[in-house]
Amino acid sequence: MNKKTRFYELHKLNNAKIVDFAGYEMPIQYSSIIAEHKAVRNSVGVFDVSHMGEVFIRGEKALDFVQHITTNDASKLTPGRVQYSAMCYPDAGIVDDLLVYCIAEDEFMLVVNASNLEKDFNWMNTNNSFDVQIVNESDEFSLLAVQGPESKTVIQKITKEEINLEYYHFMKAEVAGVEMILSRTGYTGELGFELYFKGDEQVATTVWNAIFEAGKEFNVQPIGLGARDSLRLEMGFCLYGNDIDETTNPLEAGLGWITKLQKKSFIGKEAILKIKEDGLKRKLVPLLIEDKAFPRHGYEVVCNGKKVGTVTSGTVSPILEKGIAMVYVESEYAVEKNHLFILIRGKEVSAEVVRLPFLTR
Numbered sequence: 001m002n003k004k005t006r007f008y009e010l011h012k013l014n015n016a017k018i019v020d021f022a023g024y025e026m027p028i029q030y031s032s033i034i035a036e037h038k039a040v041r042n043s044v045g046v047f048d049v050s051h052m053g054e055v056f057i058r059g060e061k062a063l064d065f066v067q068h069i070t071t072n073d074a075s076k077l078t079p080g081r082v083q084y085s086a087m088c089y090p091d092a093g094i095v096d097d098l099l100v101y102c103i104a105e106d107e108f109m110l111v112v113n114a115s116n117l118e119k120d121f122n123w124m125n126t127n128n129s130f131d132v133q134i135v136n137e138s139d140e141f142s143l144l145a146v147q148g149p150e151s152k153t154v155i156q157k158i159t160k161e162e163i164n165l166e167y168y169h170f171m172k173a174e175v176a177g178v179e180m181i182l183s184r185t186g187y188t189g190e191l192g193f194e195l196y197f198k199g200d201e202q203v204a205t206t207v208w209n210a211i212f213e214a215g216k217e218f219n220v221q222p223i224g225l226g227a228r229d230s231l232r233l234e235m236g237f238c239l240y241g242n243d244i245d246e247t248t249n250p251l252e253a254g255l256g257w258i259t260k261l262q263k264k265s266f267i268g269k270e271a272i273l274k275i276k277e278d279g280l281k282r283k284l285v286p287l288l289i290e291d292k293a294f295p296r297h298g299y300e301v302v303c304n305g306k307k308v309g310t311v312t313s314g315t316v317s318p319i320l321e322k323g324i325a326m327v328y329v330e331s332e333y334a335v336e337k338n339h340l341f342i343l344i345r346g347k348e349v350s351a352e353v354v355r356l357p358f359l360t361r
Contacts, residue, residue: 005050006142006204014222021225022114024051029224036227037318040188044148044215045223046208053117054141054196055124057108059132066100066108069127069267071250073260077102082168082185085258086250087123088268092275093246094253096120097238099185101170109181113240127267142204146211147192147231150218155182155193157214165193176210178203187228189235189357230315233324236286236356242297243284243312243326249275252328253284283334284312286358287351289323292316293344295351300343301327308333311342317358324358325351 002025011018016027027048029036039045057065066074072085079102087095096116101109112120117138124134146155156163159175163182170183180197197207212220229239238244238253249272250259259272289295295314300307309329317324325342333340336355341348 003051005048006199006201007048007050007144007208009201010205010208011048011222016222016224019225022051022117024114026051027222027224029226030222033224033226033230034318036221036223037230039219039221040148040190040223040227040231041319042149043218043220044146044150044154045221045227046211046215047145047147047223047225047228048143049145049194049228050141050143051114052143053110053112053114053120053136053138054143055110055112055117055121056103056135056137057110057124057132058106058135059130060106061130062106062108062132065128065130065132066110067263067266068130069124070098070100071255071259071266071268071272072100073263074100074102074108079104080169080171082170082183083258084168084185086244086255087120088250088266088272089246090268090271092249092268092271094240094244094248094250095123095246097240097244097255101181101183115241140198141196142199142207144195144207144211145187145192146195147186147188147223148190150215150220151190151192154211154215154218154220155195158210163193170194176207178207187237188231189237189359189361190231229313230318233313233315233326234317234319234357234359236326236358238284238326239313248284248328251275252280252282280331282309282328283331284326284328285334285353286356287311287325287327287340287342288320288354288358289325289342289349289351291323291349292321293323293342293349295323295325295342295344295349299325301329301351302341302343302348303333308340314342319359323349323351 186192301309
């Protein structure tokens, strides 16, 4: 039996197309993916992402535990700051990518992917040699992401606090009369805010309605997971299960910037050092297709008739009106401006290795 978020009835009222996603009944789209995508790029949209997992780490050695289990350097965090990070297995395969919120010196909130919540929670507990409390509070939280150039104006209307959040920072705030964590991270490349709060369906409905009332002048739209995927892909953000998983390591996935090898130790460090020393055999790179051809997960990438890689994520960009894809290719082909081909229905479609993001603002 799939779970439902506290916004489920609101999704149905908005004629959402509901699908099973990570054990939840979630909206994939309301109007159309392209219209929703453009609403976020041009104005403001609201995503229900309550399926994400919130795990709290509490105790005297909370920081030591987070340092041990994640690749980024959590010692750089102070209360009110957020960090993008990953957890690895000892062989450097990725357990999950996640956000680390520093609530206090002895308390962190780890926000993990919905489909990995149980696996991640077990992994944390298996590696808890620090006597910290690991508490899964995911079912208690609702989570909305309000994204787009008008997002700040909309949220500011329904909170008394002045919102001056820098990127990857958060604050405790009362929004629509509800106490919450208000953060600015985003998965769309636009200005955007996340609202983490507790409470029943009535509380969730109050917050939802307040946002839509405040955003009326900007034609605020509910946005489904379909547009969330195309928005993140235009920015080249990784999606667990597509671009990264237990068979990929952070270096080949282009996540070296969140992998701090100067840290004393963390799970997977030795394997990552060895991979770095031996040289990468493949790399995740962005490909821009010269027409509207739609590259899909699993399609082959070829050069001179030889298979050199595989598409992990692909779509037609609603803004660029061209096909875009993230692909793993053998390292020698992972060179900017290199011309490769994607096999689409047996036909070689020309593509070029470009720089991220696909969409520059």
